[in-house]
Amino acid sequence: MRVLILGGDGYLGWPTAMHLSARGHEVAVADNYLRRNLCQELQLEFLHDVPDLTKRADLWQSISGHKIAVHVGDLNDWDFVAEVFQKSSPQAIIHYAEQPAAPYSMLDRQAATLTLSNNLMVTANVIFAVREYCPDAHIVKLGTMGEYGTPNIDIEEGWLEVAHKGRQQKFLYPRQASSLYHTTKIMDTDLLWFYVRTWGLRVTDLMQGPVYGMFTDESSQDDRLLPFFNYDEIFGTVLNRFVVQAVAGYPLTVYGKGGQTRGYLNIKDTLNCVRLAVENPADPGELRIFNQFTETFSVNDLAEKVREAGKQVQLNVQIEHIENPRTEAEEHYYNPVHTGLLDLGLTPHYLSEEVLLDMIEFVMRHKSSIQTDQMLRNVKWN
Numbered sequence: 001m002r003v004l005i006l007g008g009d010g011y012l013g014w015p016t017a018m019h020l021s022a023r024g025h026e027v028a029v030a031d032n033y034l035r036r037n038l039c040q041e042l043q044l045e046f047l048h049d050v051p052d053l054t055k056r057a058d059l060w061q062s063i064s065g066h067k068i069a070v071h072v073g074d075l076n077d078w079d080f081v082a083e084v085f086q087k088s089s090p091q092a093i094i095h096y097a098e099q100p101a102a103p104y105s106m107l108d109r110q111a112a113t114l115t116l117s118n119n120l121m122v123t124a125n126v127i128f129a130v131r132e133y134c135p136d137a138h139i140v141k142l143g144t145m146g147e148y149g150t151p152n153i154d155i156e157e158g159w160l161e162v163a164h165k166g167r168q169q170k171f172l173y174p175r176q177a178s179s180l181y182h183t184t185k186i187m188d189t190d191l192l193w194f195y196v197r198t199w200g201l202r203v204t205d206l207m208q209g210p211v212y213g214m215f216t217d218e219s220s221q222d223d224r225l226l227p228f229f230n231y232d233e234i235f236g237t238v239l240n241r242f243v244v245q246a247v248a249g250y251p252l253t254v255y256g257k258g259g260q261t262r263g264y265l266n267i268k269d270t271l272n273c274v275r276l277a278v279e280n281p282a283d284p285g286e287l288r289i290f291n292q293f294t295e296t297f298s299v300n301d302l303a304e305k306v307r308e309a310g311k312q313v314q315l316n317v318q319i320e321h322i323e324n325p326r327t328e329a330e331e332h333y334y335n336p337v338h339t340g341l342l343d344l345g346l347t348p349h350y351l352s353e354e355v356l357l358d359m360i361e362f363v364m365r366h367k368s369s370i371q372t373d374q375m376l377r378n379v380k381w382n
């Protein structure tokens, strides 16, 4: 298939590009380096150096023989979007290209409005580009489990059958996000659903949980192919941060009581989920929603797992409960359904001690570049 990956320089975008190209798909990527630029502005360093997209695509071609077409530009810019869609003529579009961090979206007014306008405008441009240039193409959009929040009832896979005064209808499952970033994801879903109903687009919206890890079959062939790895409080996801904190001898920073429970997945499973969605497209006029995670853990569970794994390599890992900068429930019911991707054939990679030790070993090799002043950046919800 011809697949266009928007946000192809990102933590998930680049590994996805290699994964699909290794499996015979014709892949093009587009990115404007927004993530790298925001990190630079906030003086947040990646754990290790990551070559730009063009260099990585050249390296991947020399190793694998597969070509990935690279387009550098802003997907808010319609001329750029039109050019990329016309050149790549995609059958599937994987839309990762958003500002993806809850803490960044809560930083200040400028960060909030950038998140709102970037995320919604890119999604709107994708919708209009599909309508204009490839109306039968399948949009695979990355949403987040955070769209649902933490309701006191089971979380279904995207939809809820509601019975009201003797009548019934299926609606999008009620959403109540706990950050502005997550709210933009809800708005994306609403935009997509509107145009699915109106124009008959085919869309899969993947409600993904926080991802951990960096090793995939493709990136393991050369360290320069690894995705970038943030361990700071703004862009780093929780397990990645804990592993770096453990190696740096910095106490694991658990927010509040640590009972916050979410669905997590290994980066390898992200790639498989997205590939399964691409290879089994939604029907025209269908908004298909999958909950994309493999296991649920509380923050306390994750901290304990990192502490236990650390013991194997003589790390004396401390855990510290700090004041919670977020407005969120610290103890709550959490029971989300996640059968759709398993039914499509996903074989999960669970969070074993071996997985944690691989991550710890990698981070230890880069220990000298860890900057502990990145661990907390004082972004508060209130």
Ligand SMILES: NC(=O)c1ccc[n+]([C@@H]2O[C@H](COP(=O)([O-])OP(=O)(O)OC[C@H]3O[C@@H](n4cnc5c(N)ncnc54)[C@H](O)[C@@H]3O)[C@@H](O)[C@H]2O)c1
Residues within 6 Å of the ligand: 006, 007, 008, 009, 010, 011, 012, 013, 030, 031, 032, 033, 034, 035, 036, 073, 074, 075, 076, 095, 096, 097, 098, 099, 100, 101, 118, 122, 142, 143, 144, 145, 208, 209, 210, 211, 212, 237
């Ligand atoms: N990483 C996770 O744990 C996680 C969990 C749930 C959902 N998601 C979602 O998955 C997607 C990918 O996440 P990620 O962790 O790879 O984030 P990322 O920031 O590493 O990747 C997003 C990429 O999109 C690019 N981008 C953003 N706006 C753009 C624009 N206007 N034009 C061109 N390129 C643009 C960025 O430069 C970046 O390279 C995001 O939509 C994110 O919200 C991620």
